[in-house]
Amino acid sequence: MATLAQSPNPDIALRIEGMNKYFGNFHALRNIDLTVTRGEKIVVCGPSGSGKSTMIRCINRLEEHNSGRIVVLGTELNDDVGNIDEIRREVGMVFQHFNLFPHMSVLENCVLAPMLVRKLPRQQAEEMALRFLEKVRIPEQASKYPGQLSGGQQQRVAIARALCMQPQIMLFDEPTSALDPEMISEVLDVMVTLAADGMTMICVTHEMGFARRVADRVIFMDRGEIIEEAPPETFFTASRNERTRQFLSQILNH
Amino acid sequence: MGSLLRNQKARNALLQAVFVGALGSLVIAGALIAQQNMAAQGITSGFDFLFKPTGWEVTFSLLPAKPTDPYWWYFLIGIINTLFLGAFGLVTATIVGTVVGLARTSSNDLARLLGRSYVDVFRNIPLILQVFFWNALITHLPPPREAHEAWGFALTSRGLYVPILNVHGLAFAGAMVALLAAIVLPIWLGRTARLGSPPEQRRPLQLAAAILALACAVLILFLGRLPDTALMNVPALRGLNLQGGLRVPPEFTALVVAIAIYGGSYIAEIVRGGFKAVGRGQVEAANSLGLTPWQVFSRVRLPLALRAMLPILANQYVWLMKATTLGIAVGFADFFMIVALTINHSGQTLEAIGILMAGFLIINLSLAALFNRINKAIALKGNQLRG
Numbered sequence: 001m002a003t004l005a006q007s008p009n010p011d012i013a014l015r016i017e018g019m020n021k022y023f024g025n026f027h028a029l030r031n032i033d034l035t036v037t038r039g040e041k042i043v044v045c046g047p048s049g050s051g052k053s054t055m056i057r058c059i060n061r062l063e064e065h066n067s068g069r070i071v072v073l074g075t076e077l078n079d080d081v082g083n084i085d086e087i088r089r090e091v092g093m094v095f096q097h098f099n100l101f102p103h104m105s106v107l108e109n110c111v112l113a114p115m116l117v118r119k120l121p122r123q124q125a126e127e128m129a130l131r132f133l134e135k136v137r138i139p140e141q142a143s144k145y146p147g148q149l150s151g152g153q154q155q156r157v158a159i160a161r162a163l164c165m166q167p168q169i170m171l172f173d174e175p176t177s178a179l180d181p182e183m184i185s186e187v188l189d190v191m192v193t194l195a196a197d198g199m200t201m202i203c204v205t206h207e208m209g210f211a212r213r214v215a216d217r218v219i220f221m222d223r224g225e226i227i228e229e230a231p232p233e234t235f236f237t238a239s240r241n242e243r244t245r246q247f248l249s250q251i252l253n254h
Numbered sequence: 255m256g257s258l259l260r261n262q263k264a265r266n267a268l269l270q271a272v273f274v275g276a277l278g279s280l281v282i283a284g285a286l287i288a289q290q291n292m293a294a295q296g297i298t299s300g301f302d303f304l305f306k307p308t309g310w311e312v313t314f315s316l317l318p319a320k321p322t323d324p325y326w327w328y329f330l331i332g333i334i335n336t337l338f339l340g341a342f343g344l345v346t347a348t349i350v351g352t353v354v355g356l357a358r359t360s361s362n363d364l365a366r367l368l369g370r371s372y373v374d375v376f377r378n379i380p381l382i383l384q385v386f387f388w389n390a391l392i393t394h395l396p397p398p399r400e401a402h403e404a405w406g407f408a409l410t411s412r413g414l415y416v417p418i419l420n421v422h423g424l425a426f427a428g429a430m431v432a433l434l435a436a437i438v439l440p441i442w443l444g445r446t447a448r449l450g451s452p453p454e455q456r457r458p459l460q461l462a463a464a465i466l467a468l469a470c471a472v473l474i475l476f477l478g479r480l481p482d483t484a485l486m487n488v489p490a491l492r493g494l495n496l497q498g499g500l501r502v503p504p505e506f507t508a509l510v511v512a513i514a515i516y517g518g519s520y521i522a523e524i525v526r527g528g529f530k531a532v533g534r535g536q537v538e539a540a541n542s543l544g545l546t547p548w549q550v551f552s553r554v555r556l557p558l559a560l561r562a563m564l565p566i567l568a569n570q571y572v573w574l575m576k577a578t579t580l581g582i583a584v585g586f587a588d589f590f591m592i593v594a595l596t597i598n599h600s601g602q603t604l605e606a607i608g609i610l611m612a613g614f615l616i617i618n619l620s621l622a623a624l625f626n627r628i629n630k631a632i633a634l635k636g637n638q639l640r641g
């Protein structure tokens with residue numbers, strides 16, 4: 001642990017060591033160890049309630065971990081508010097239910113944080129927002145409100161909103177689970193493009209096609225623990241872990 | 255005919271026609287009966303009395319009033335008094351309610367406990383008791399010659415004394431309007447689409463409008479200064495009484511305090527409900543973008559909470575407006591009390607009550623219409639069910 005603080009490796013985006021998380025008496029995360037290098041794409045999967053959301057929400061302090069260490073881009077996540085702010089500026093997050101601000105237009109959603117947090121002038125923030133809206137392929141919706149868009153469009157706006165902060169790491173918590181089937185691919189396509197650009201990504205998802213295409217590693221969680229960590233091909237075809245195989249047979253045969 | 259009855263629109267229209275017809279016949283029947291009764295008692299019905307002098311004094315008036323003034327002038331005074339009391343009551347109740355409501359949603363245990371106790375206590379004591387309590391408390395304060403004075407304010411058994419500017423009443427009202435314009439104009443300029451330029455480039459225009467309105471206010475005050483007096487008129491003890499300043503009568507102070515505290519306890523619950531209705535997801539998204547707690551509050555939580563609470567708040571305001579009629583319990587000359595005195599002195603019961611009801615209807619419908627407009631203007635666009 002001492003070595004970690006003394007010589008931060010610039011290639012490491014995220015390091016979690018011996019992290020535990022409790023909700024009251026409930027032990028939600030057990031001894032999580034995870035290292036993610038820059039540019040790596042991690043897919044996290046596992047049964048419902050296994051702690052996937054809780055784990056990635058600890059990375060930007062939406063949940064507070066109880067023990068162990070989390071170091072994001074060389075900054076340790078602790079009670080220091082300055083550290084938390086610094087990490088949140090560099091880590092973008094996309095949620096299952098989009099969580100757009102319904103009282104703001106798409107453009108306002110995108111420029112809010114760059115203007116308030118990065119102190120960009122409005123014009124510059126808007127230019128950048130339009131660039132990212134083009135990247136997620138909906139620049140024509142900029143003046144609409146979230147409630148006027150389809151789920152897939154809303155999720156792409158949410159991705160653009162996160163990208164407007166120009167984060168170094170992106171977290172995705174089941175970004176396609178709330179979408180109608182015909183909208184899933186439009187969101188996954190955007191995520192594939194993002195991966196091709198070299199973004200460091202940690203995605204909780206059960207989209208196995210996406211995992212095969214994009215992931216460097218797949219992490220399988222169950223009951224608050226990381227059970228298995230493997231490259232996608234090995235994970236899907238040659239896992240020797242009983243619980244993994246059971247989970248895979250469930251999601252592949254439904 | 256049968257098919258017409260099955261048509262949804264035709265059926266609705268028919269139902270409404272029947273309802274309006276029934277209501278109309280009820281009103282006409284009532285009026286006819288009343289007219290007969292009054293004729294039997296020797297009272298001439300009609301609204302001629304409005305133009306006769308009242309012959310009695312009114313205890314509180316923002317307009318000049320003397321017993322030779324006609325009834326319609328007194329009614330106007332009553333409506334203005336009601337609006338005046340209502341305005342003070344609603345604004346102070348909103349301030350109290352916001353503070354207590356925010357305390358109830360805070361993460362601090364003590365603040366939550368205090369907020370909760372406040373609501374539990376003051377919501378469960380009838381408003382009229384609270385009015386009596388504050389009125390009794392104020393009238394039992396020391397008399398003016400023993401009053402404690404601080405910064406020119408003095409609270410005495412004869413009411414609250416406050417310092418005022420030595421300016422003409424009209425000039426003061428004009429200055430208030432100008433001050434209001436200094437706030438409203440920049441907001442309007444920032445929102446209206448009538449100007450061609452994008453809203454962000456209107457900053458200089460907004461600033462100029464605000465400064466101009468402020469300058470107008472100062473100019474009006476300066477022009478309206480009473481000659482040969484100091485700028486401030488501060489109450490001071492002369493003999494047994496306080497002279498100068500403005501005396502706010504005890505009953506008005508008691509009413510405002512009671513409405514602020516009682517109304518505040520209800521508004522606190524509305525505020526709390528509004529903040530509870532804000533989705534956790536939106537707050538988490540704002541946090542994850544790195545916004546500070548204040549930015550999350552002012553840009554996300556407050557605007558969304560306001561939208562959730564405005565419709566209920568409008569109801570509460572209408573309710574509190576009606577509660578100002580408690581003025582009669584402590585002798586404040588609100589609209590209701592003036593109507594009651596009119597009935598005593600003129601015997602024109604039905605006409606006076608009709609005017610009272612029409613007046614409150616107009617006040618409260620205007621209030622409701624104003625809130626409806628605000629609601630529509632800030633309503634969330636599109637379908638909200640999708641999240």
Ligand SMILES: Nc1ncnc2c1ncn2[C@@H]1O[C@H](COP(=O)(O)OP(=O)(O)O)[C@@H](O)[C@H]1O
Pocket residue numbers: 023026028046047048049050051052053054055
């Ligand atoms: N705020 C919370 N309070 C209490 N328990 C929680 C809370 N959030 C999650 N949990 C519990 O923690 C476990 C892991 O939840 P979560 O991380 O959401 O699982 P996943 O995302 O893998 O479905 C679940 O059993 C859930 O009930």
Ligand SMILES: [Mg+2]
Pocket residue numbers: 052053054173174
């Ligand atoms: Mg989850």
